Amino acid sequence: MFKKKLELIFLSIIFVAIVVLAKNYYDSYTFNKNDISDEYKQLISDKETQILALMQKHYGYTFKVPIIVTNKFQGKLFGLTSYRDGNIKIYLNKKVMRESMHYIIDSVIAHEYAHALMFKKAYLRSIKNAHSKQWMDTCLNLGALNCEKYVNQNEVIMAKMPF
Ligand SMILES: [Zn+2]
Incomplete structure (x- = not known):
């Protein structure tokens, strides 16, 4: 028994x-x-709304950029901004999203939006200059908690996307 x-x-x-x-x-x-969960979509969309409100406050206009979530990233990059033929797009790395969602929401989206704004205002003419003082001021104005530039990471693309 x-x-x-x-x-x-x-x-x-x-x-x-x-x-x-x-x-x-x-x-x-x-x-x-x-696709990513509705919860993640909501977090990203809420963050974008905040960023656009800060943009309005600091610069007097809003400029919305498509945010594309993809798992086609190579490596551990959180996100990148691309500029090609006048089109600006922000890509977020789905592969690191689950472990780094807080960081992506707190810092990465505003970081990339600051690049987008630099492109929009035509301040950024060379990738070498991507993390300039002007960019950093914009990054902080758009509410990123961390505006440290990414080291050795090629996250501003002015050519054909690698994927
Ligand atoms: Zn950057």
């Missing part, structure tokens, strides 16, 4: 373990295969 009970306990533990593993697998599967 005791043995039977023990067997049942072991079986239950194994069953629970399988369920947990399957759930983890499913979560990462859905995250990789599907």
Whole structure:
């Protein structure tokens, strides 16, 4: 009788373990295969609204840039801004989103928006100059908590996108 009970306990533990593993697998599967969650979309959209309000406050106008979430990034870049043929776009790296969403919301979106504004105002003519003093002032004005420039990361693109 005791043995039977023990067997049942072991079986239950194994069953629970399988369920947990399957759930983890499913979560990462859905995250990789599907669009980002509504919660993330809302966080990004709320942040964009804040940034645009700050832009209005500091510069007297708003300038909305498409924000594209993609898993096609190579490497650990959080985001990048591209400028091509007069079109400015912000890309966010879906691959690092789950572990770095706070940072992306607190700092990366405003960081990229500051690049977008530099492009818009035609202040940025060379990538070498991407993290200028002017850019940093803009980054802070747009509400980023951290406007440290990314080191050794090529996140301003003035050519064809690598993906
Ligand atoms: Zn940058």
